[in-house]
Amino acid sequence: MMALLKIEIFKIFKRPRTYIAFSVIALIIILIQIALKFGGDEYKELMLSGTGNSFEEIPTKTILNGYLICFIILNLLLIHVPILVALIAGDAVAGEANMGTLRLLASKPVSRIQLLLVKFTASVIYTLILLIWVAVLALFGSMALFGVDWLSIPRELQLNVMESDDVLWRYALAFCFAAIGLICVAALAFMLSVFSDNSIGPIVTTVCVIIVFTILTQLQIPFYDETIKPYLFTTHMLGWKGFFYVKGVDGVTEKGSIENFSSIIKSAAILIGYTAAFLGIAFWYFKRKNILS
Amino acid sequence: MSSIIDVRGLTKEFNEITAVDNLTFTVKEREVYGFLGENGAGKSTTIRMLLTLIRPTNGEIKIFGLNLSTHRKEILQRAGAIIEKPDLYKYLTAIENLNLFATMSGLKLNRIQLMNKLEKVGLAERADSKIKTYSQGMKQRLGIAVALVHDPDLIILDEPMNGLDPQGIADIRNLINHLSKDLGKTIFISSHLLSEIEQVADSLLIIHKGKKIAEGSLQELLNPEKSRIEIETNSAKELELQLRQTAWGAKIIEVNGEKLIMQLKKDEVPVLIQQITEMKIDIYSIHKKNSLEDYFLSLTAN
Numbered sequence: 352m353m354a355l356l357k358i359e360i361f362k363i364f365k366r367p368r369t370y371i372a373f374s375v376i377a378l379i380i381i382l383i384q385i386a387l388k389f390g391g392d393e394y395k396e397l398m399l400s401g402t403g404n405s406f407e408e409i410p411t412k413t414i415l416n417g418y419l420i421c422f423i424i425l426n427l428l429l430i431h432v433p434i435l436v437a438l439i440a441g442d443a444v445a446g447e448a449n450m451g452t453l454r455l456l457a458s459k460p461v462s463r464i465q466l467l468l469v470k471f472t473a474s475v476i477y478t479l480i481l482l483i484w485v486a487v488l489a490l491f492g493s494m495a496l497f498g499v500d501w502l503s504i505p506r507e508l509q510l511n512v513m514e515s516d517d518v519l520w521r522y523a524l525a526f527c528f529a530a531i532g533l534i535c536v537a538a539l540a541f542m543l544s545v546f547s548d549n550s551i552g553p554i555v556t557t558v559c560v561i562i563v564f565t566i567l568t569q570l571q572i573p574f575y576d577e578t579i580k581p582y583l584f585t586t587h588m589l590g591w592k593g594f595f596y597v598k599g600v601d602g603v604t605e606k607g608s609i610e611n612f613s614s615i616i617k618s619a620a621i622l623i624g625y626t627a628a629f630l631g632i633a634f635w636y637f638k639r640k641n642i643l644s
Numbered sequence: 645m646s647s648i649i650d651v652r653g654l655t656k657e658f659n660e661i662t663a664v665d666n667l668t669f670t671v672k673e674r675e676v677y678g679f680l681g682e683n684g685a686g687k688s689t690t691i692r693m694l695l696t697l698i699r700p701t702n703g704e705i706k707i708f709g710l711n712l713s714t715h716r717k718e719i720l721q722r723a724g725a726i727i728e729k730p731d732l733y734k735y736l737t738a739i740e741n742l743n744l745f746a747t748m749s750g751l752k753l754n755r756i757q758l759m760n761k762l763e764k765v766g767l768a769e770r771a772d773s774k775i776k777t778y779s780q781g782m783k784q785r786l787g788i789a790v791a792l793v794h795d796p797d798l799i800i801l802d803e804p805m806n807g808l809d810p811q812g813i814a815d816i817r818n819l820i821n822h823l824s825k826d827l828g829k830t831i832f833i834s835s836h837l838l839s840e841i842e843q844v845a846d847s848l849l850i851i852h853k854g855k856k857i858a859e860g861s862l863q864e865l866l867n868p869e870k871s872r873i874e875i876e877t878n879s880a881k882e883l884e885l886q887l888r889q890t891a892w893g894a895k896i897i898e899v900n901g902e903k904l905i906m907q908l909k910k911d912e913v914p915v916l917i918q919q920i921t922e923m924k925i926d927i928y929s930i931h932k933k934n935s936l937e938d939y940f941l942s943l944t945a946n
Binding site (some may be wrong): 454457 | 658672692695696699716717718720721723725727728729730731732733734735736740744747748749750752764790901
């Protein structure tokens, strides 16, 4: 099993297209960091204007520190990283069918379940490496460039403020949660990949699903709040933000607190449920699939 | 000799189309078994069912005496295959491709062992070149190396000569003879190059529209006692008309332009020639048509 997994990872990282994802992520993050380095004041005004208060007494460099920059980057990358995950997971089986290598793989003394399992595990490993890459550039890169201080996050009409020594553990958990969300996207793309003999179809379909679901998630229409949004996995992918919503009394935040931890757990469970369902369908279908490519 | 492949009542239906219809055949140990049929006759579907790529609708496949549906892994460990064109990972080198498929067959080979395998198909010098730089013939040879990397007892080759130049075809023919005669491998080979199959196969199975229409050894099928004779005359139609009025009429197969094709025993040929001469019909040439191609065409013509 380990030998097969090594093969799959070897194949993924031997393809030049794999590195496009890493380059795109690096480019986006560096561009955001440059923009905030030189245009931080305007961004601070824009960010704080939503709270309806003036925080002119807080120096820009204090607010725009590495922790906040990472939070901004993660918000902006919400759409992009899943697309890059879909590029690999959507290609996992369909790409082999397209190349004509699936018939060779499936005629080897390896069960189809085993074959699919190593392919999905390899896609998950790629996803996690991509996420670590985001963490290195967005969090540690921003910490190095902008320094660290208290994290102030605008939320509705107030600021959620966390002391600097109360932030890193939140990012650690947020990245773990993001991993669950991205693995769910990988499972969707992987499932679609099993149904197709051409990788374009599953990749484009996954991207379309993410875009449509994200739009629905962000629509401020009360009717959708109860009817559709709770069932969209993209709604629950935003659960990572919950680690930065703290409890507070009279404007004083409670250190080490999470406002609604049970909601985060619920979102994680739903994402895991979706992942299991996508994989279940993929395995059920692939075991019976006639390989004609 | 024991049977290596034993297929009983194999059927595959795709929606309302029956691609393979109640096929039964046996391949014996050390045999080179030719599998013939026109495009769309069901050859690839059958081969894919032998390799568990397609699930049969009905029927039973036993390989090495084991049921394929319950002993898939044990069977595939002892079988190697090229299925249509040998598509490999173009962005990997030959040695990387070979190593990858060796690992999938449960082997752990070092570079020297892999190079030896490539040496046998004449690719050692290009071992570290990416497949995208390979010619069709080189890809085909690498495909063979991949199929043979785990030293299988049964080799299934689906159109292995596709896209090869004459030298490449001759190389494959020699390799098949070597594997069969020297190493005692059992080979199941499909090809549309009938003359090539004729040169390597011990037995044949011919299918048409998914059904078996002929099976047997080459000698049995191409009965030398009953040859197809092609007679070129100044008027094949006139000759046919006159022969139809005699007992010779039953032996006419077809008229093709100025050529009359008949099924005759060896000793009937001089008698017929004498009679045609008496009919005042000129004979330009007489050919004995007894190739596999003629036999195949005669079976599938209708």
